[in-house]
Amino acid sequence: LRFGRLGVGAFVDQIGLPALGDREVSLLVLRSTAGVAWALPGDAWVLAAGLHTLANDLTTASGEVVGAFALGAGANILYRPPGQRLRLGLSMRLPQAARIQGGGQGGIPEAIIEPWRFALGGAWWIGEGQLNQPIPDSDAYEGRPPAVDGMLLTVDLVLVLPRKLGGRDAGGLEAFFEGRTQPVNPRPTLSLRVGTETEPVADHVRMRGGIWLEPSRFAGISPRLHLSGGIDVRLFTVYGVSIRGSLAFDLAAGYSISSLSLGFW
Secondary structure, eight states, X not given: OEXXXXXXXXXXXXXXXXXXXXXXXXXEEXXXXXXXXXXXXXXXXXXXXXXXXXXXXXXXXXXXXXXXXEEEEEEEEEEOOTTOSEEEXXXXXXXXXXXXXXXXSTTOOSEEEEOOEEEEEEEEEEESSBSSOOOTTOOTTTTOXXXXXXXXXXXXXXXXXXXXETTEEOBOHHHHHTXXXXXXXXXXXXXXXXXXXXXXXXXXXXXXXXXXXEOOXXXXXXXXXEEEEEEEEEEEEXXXXXXXXXXXXXXXXXXXEEEEEEEEO
C-alpha cells in the first residue's frame, strides 16, 4: 500500500511437515515479512527496510509442542531515474536461526535457519510511456502517460551464502525428518532469473513469463531450470479500489506448483 511517498507491505507464508510413516515428529514453519519504504525527494531513489520473523511449532512423538522464534532484518534500495526506461535494485537479508529447545536429539532438529541473501536486479522498458512515474506529491512529470503499451524486461541475480549453525554446515529439513543426512552446498550459490511482462489489454490484463536457474542447494544435486509465468486480470472496482485475480505457475524437472489469488490492481 502506498500513501504519498510512504509505502508499507506485509507477506506471510507457511510450510508444514506432518508426521508420516515412521516419522513421529511434525513441524509447522511460519515466515512473515513486514516492510516500509520511503521515496526520497527527486523521485529517483527509494529506500526500504523490513523485519522478518521465523516461527516454528514442533510436535514431538509424546504430543508436546515446542516453539521457536527468530527475528531478522533486511534492507533494499531502488534507483528509478525520472524520465528514463531503466530501474536498478539491490537487496540484502540477514540470516535467522530459530533454535528449538531440546533440539539435536530424539529426532528433533537443533534449529531452523534462513541464510544470508543478496540480490541485484534491473529492468528495462521497451515501448511507449513512462516506466518511472512521478511520486504523487511531485508534479515534475505530471501528465506523462504510464508505461502500458510495450514490454518490460527484467534480470535478477540472487546470491545465497552457505548455511551454517555454530560453525557446522546445515542440512535439508525434509531429509532430516526422513532420517537422512543431506548436507547443503558448502559454497555460495548464484541464481540467474530472466523475465518479461506486458499488458495485452492496457490497464486490464497483465501477463508475465520467464526462466530461472535453481542452483544446487544440496551436495550431489544438479541445478535445474525453471519455467514460470502468470496472468493478472482486473476484475472490478469497489470504493475506488481495483481488485484483480491472478494465476501463476512454476515448472521444473520433478517439480510443479500453481496458484490462484485475489489482490489489488
